Amino acid sequence: MSAFDLLKSFFVYSDLEKRLLEDYGDPPLIVKHSQIRKISVPLEQTSSTSSTTTTTTTTTTNNSPVKPSTQLTLNLRVVHIRHYRGHKLPPLPLVLCLHGLGGQLNQFHDLIDHLTHFAEVVAFDLPGHGRSQAPTEWAAYTPEFLTRTALAVLQATADEPGREVVILAHSMGCMLATAVARALGIRCLGIIAICPPVDIEPGLAALQPKLGYMPTWMFTVFRNIDKLGGLTSPSVERMISPHTKGTKESQTVREKQLRWNLQVNAVAWMKTAYYLRASTKEDWAKVECPVLLIGAEDDAVTPPGNVKTIASWLGPKARSTMLHPAVAPKEAIEALPMNAGKAAQETDEPISSSSSDASSSSPVVTPKDDNEEEPIEPTILHDAGHMCLVEKPEVVSGLISDFIAKYVDVKLSLGWQLAFLASKKDKWSLKNENKWRQVEAVSDLIEGTHFRAMKTLRQDDAEHSPSRVEALYPDITDIIDISRETPPYDPSTFTHIVYHKFPTVSKLPPSRDEVSRYIALVDNILQRNPDAVIGTHCHYGFNRTGFFLCCYMIERLGFTIKKALLAFRNARNPGIKHSHFIDELYVRYEL
Structure with missing residues (x-):
């Protein structure tokens, strides 16, 4: 590409970019359940220049004054989808989605669509990402502030205090997940970490000290060079597996990725990246809930070997856990006919004849020993890149469902819920x-x-x-x-x-x-x-x-x-x- 074409790209979008930016690209499910919500988050330090900061003084129960707290009130895009059958079921944990650097909640769309069949889901755009407000305060982009933001969103969306949570995180979101899990304590029942980092990529690590004083226009130059080539630009190629190139599905995924890249707020990206740091071995070791680690074979951003490294860092509670029987609930089993299981309990072979005993049925599945444990193995997806949650949504969804039902809470299983509901009524009503x-x-x-x-x-x-x-x-x-x-x-x-x-x-x-x-x-x-x-x-x-x-x-x-x-x-x-x-x-x- 000539210097003129490069210069032109700074001021004029290509036809493809114009088409992708004609609309924001929100899927209908996201549009239906999106809200811009005012969320107040404590800041570590005050900022006299911010028009959105307010200072309040609180007191303890004995009326002695404590240190004033500074709140930054942000307009954040929040998606909150309640389980449509939740009122008919026992209390269920909710699933919180945390996206990565330069990402947005739309990247979770396929997984959210899957999860809402059996869970309540909360997702939000981090400050300065997606449709959320980009605050001017640098302190609003620290990992500590982003962690408090996630907790504030949970507090604003949970119907009751103390709600149990399962965290679904991607890339940088996995770093936040460890901090959020520690803050939630026993309320965090599980973490699904997709493409988790173990360190900062060397190129970004070298750039980080400069981001504090780099002019925005200079960073924009780098971004424009990175996106040259459209669907095959470096900015897209590093996120998508080369094995999918040329397929109809790849075209769709690449267009989504290019749109998301174009929608990145440069200033917010720079400030977030400036403070970015990976969760350490000690951070992961402190996680005490079950953890599912998913990597991607062709990931050029977070190498697939990361999941095995992190798996070795996890404490015993996160690596293995008590098995939960993924079977029909007690209520459903009790609703079966009295003779259910009689014939099948006597033999493991299926019955084949032209006049078989019609009363034969399968044995009731019994739970495994409560003391039995099974290791949670990390998974590496083949022919998938950093955006494997978009490239392979069916596989990732299946892995998540299996993990949640087996290691987190069997009630967060569509099969369990359907069986529970079916047990409440006669099939031949x-x-x-x-x-x-x-x-x-x-x-x-x-x-x-x-x-x-x-x-x-x-x-x-x-x-x-x-x-x-x-x-x-x-x-x-x-x-x-x-x-x-x-x-x-x-x-x-x-x-x-x-x-x-x-x-x-x-x-x-x-x-x-x-x-x-x-x-x-x-x-x-x-x-x-x-x-x-x-x-x-x-x-x-x-x-x-x-x-x-x-x-x-x-x-x-x-x-x-x-x-x-x-x-x-x-x-x-x-x-x-x-x-x-x-x-x-x-x-x-x-x-």
């Missing part, structure tokens, strides 16, 4: 029967497979009974019933369809062992009859059914995750409904 009737009975044959997906049958039903299925779908040779309950039909009334009972727990993604046994069962069926057409059903035939079928397509038929999900959706619209089932597929088959 009028409401649920009407819902069942509105669901398509049997799907088309899934392209490239031997599968049809179904909803459960009902004996003597005019539209979907054993006799009707055999009459309307003569190609079906076998039915695998994966529901846990005694089926509401008599399998012995099938005349040519072979019935197989393969009980699994509802609302929870099938375990790896269950998937292996399901695949073995299908293999046996096809070995017996290579032309078999296999119907699989749970209650409605979307989530567990779709999960098993997608697993078979991936493991046996060579489908990609996306191709398997699409094939199932094309045959049985709208496909797998529960996001945590989809996330689990990505966790199992992409990592």
Whole structure:
């Protein structure tokens, strides 16, 4: 690029930059729940020039004066999304999102969208970032002030004092997470640290002393040089994995990253970077809650080896913790039929016959020994860069869900919550029967497979009974019933369809062992009859059914995750409904 083009870039946006800046880029979910809120945060030192600072004098309980405190009142963009079913559930922790240097809460959008299905979420733009006010005081950019800002946001959004918190942090946000966790004490139940730093990058470390007196125009020159090249500029390349280049998904991610880079407030970035320091070995060692560390193979900002280094720094409570059984809640188990588990407790094998005992069901899952501990292993994502939370949102979401349900609080599991709510009502109440009737009975044959997906049958039903299925779908040779309950039909009334009972727990993604046994069962069926057409059903035939079928397509038929999900959706619209089932597929088959 010529000197003229470089000079021009200082004053004129390119066509691509103009297009990206036409709107701020807030996703609809963020727009709906965003507010600019006035948050007062204590300053370490007073500033006589600030029009937003106020000084107040407080007293102790014995009326003796204490040191005046200086408050800086800021207009911060805060997103607060309450769990839409929270009022029907036991008290739940909330999730606090902390972004990194030059970032904004929009970078968490995909994860926030996932989390809101089972948790209350709070996210905010740090001072001078995103849509939040950029204060003039240098002290407003210190790590201590940013930590107090996070605590002040929590205090302003929590409905009751003492609310328990799970921290989700990215990059520099991980440094704040350790400080916030220490301030919260036992209220902090867990930390998810994505691409955490262990030190300051050498280039930035060399620049830090100069940022205190560097003119803004000089820093702007460096920024303009860094963003030359648009979607392939150094400012974008260092954040995104090169393995995704050329794909449609990469184009979208790169446009987002370039927009975020263009929206950075130069002065705020300089002041924040000036005070930036990494959490030390001692800082991490003081964390006493479970910690999930996620790195990215192609991260050019925070090397993937950081997660293993930090894992070695963590104290014993953060590295491993008591196991929480990710099973249906006690209320849901108690609501099962009295004979649930009887036959399956006697054998581990699925029941296969044309006249199987209809009362067979899977055993109730019992919790593991309360004293059993399991280490929390750090994860490094393949083909992902520093913005892996945007590049691989399904995988990251799945990892977060697994971690929270297993190590933090099983109640923060969509499966647990759905089971809890389901336990409060009869599956065959009028409401649920009407819902069942509105669901398509049997799907088309899934392209490239031997599968049809179904909803459960009902004996003597005019539209979907054993006799009707055999009459309307003569190609079906076998039915695998994966529901846990005694089926509401008599399998012995099938005349040519072979019935197989393969009980699994509802609302929870099938375990790896269950998937292996399901695949073995299908293999046996096809070995017996290579032309078999296999119907699989749970209650409605979307989530567990779709999960098993997608697993078979991936493991046996060579489908990609996306191709398997699409094939199932094309045959049985709208496909797998529960996001945590989809996330689990990505966790199992992409990592």
